[in-house]
Amino acid sequence: MKLRKRIVPAALALSVLSAGLVTFSEPLNADAAGQKVVAAANNEQVARITKVKPINTMTLQVTFTQPLAAADIDPNNLEAIKKDFNFNGNLEIVNVPRLMTDSTSTYIVPVTFQEDDFVYRLSYKEQRNRVFEGTDEKVLVRNVTQVTDDTFTLESFQEDGVVDYANIIEAYRGGRGDHAFSINRQNRDASGKRFDVISSLRDRYVTVKTSEGEEFVANYVPFTQAADGKQAPQFRLPAGQTLKQGVTYRVYSQWAEIDEKSFVANKKAPFTLQSANAIDSQSFELQLTNDPQSDLLAGRSVELRGNDGSTLQAQYRYSSRKGAVGIFDIANGGTLKAGVSYTVMPLNNWATATNVVLQGK
Structure with a gap:
């Protein structure tokens, strides 16, 4: 990396005067100077990234110098917030940052899928780049279970070292009851157990292949990933399609390593x-x-x-x-x-x- 040298006019003028060499140039523009002071003050008010840690292929853990402003984590502002996070390599966030429980400025940030060993650069609100190395590590999912004629779940368990982010973020803490707890920046709980994190599944999908040679995509059903105290997000077939009784289905995902990925469809009464x-x-x-x-x-x-x-x-x-x-x-x-x-x-x-x-x- 080449060091970029910067010449500060005020410092240069001082050194010249100190040497006894007086040179007259354009008069100082008071308005311009004032604007620079204001810009510098505003910059100090913007949170800056101090660390970026990939947790898995769809999840980053990002630490800032200070808590993010309410507008910068408001789901209603998602499209604007996406523009604040500027990555190379076609990476982008898919949902708003969520403050980790008991943290002051460390956030779970869901992203599109990273490439393993790819060197990413992240600039937040046009500030200096932070560099991190991507990972293609997947989240462990134990099994797939059919729940209706067109829907199945992917279930993971905390005993396997996997936690849904809804249980470890401040935004949902009040509604999670006994399911809420905290992990530190090393992703360990109070007992030292390490957890992988399922971040927001917004816009996620899985690929399904059948024993009859068919292949299709099943999309995540919003707000189901941590419903009813379970870690069992629902995925639904395209509208109008149903699972065929007796047919074997295998589920694949770019973000999940599914242990038991096959199931035989049964008839489910509506x-x-x-x-x-x-x-x-x-x-x-x-x-x-x-x-x-x-x-x-x-x-x-x-x-x-x-x-x-x-x-x-x-x-x-x-x-x-x-x-x-x-x-x-x-x-x-x-x-x-x-x-x-x-x-x-x-x-x-x-x-x-x-x-x-x-x-x-």
């Missing part, structure tokens, strides 16, 4: 809708006949057919399930009309419904 009750003009409760025991409503939608000829769509509100009841929100800015009765129809056959009617209010 859920049965029992009733629907409006909460307000934009949401309603939908009750199943049985408690699914986990958040299997995630990513599901229904169509509402009004007796006035109108139609609406509604989507499950993530993490809203309480027992057999989940909340659905009207999509696309629609509203329920007072006095209109809506017949509830599940989309893509995830459930059956017989005369389930929602009364608008």
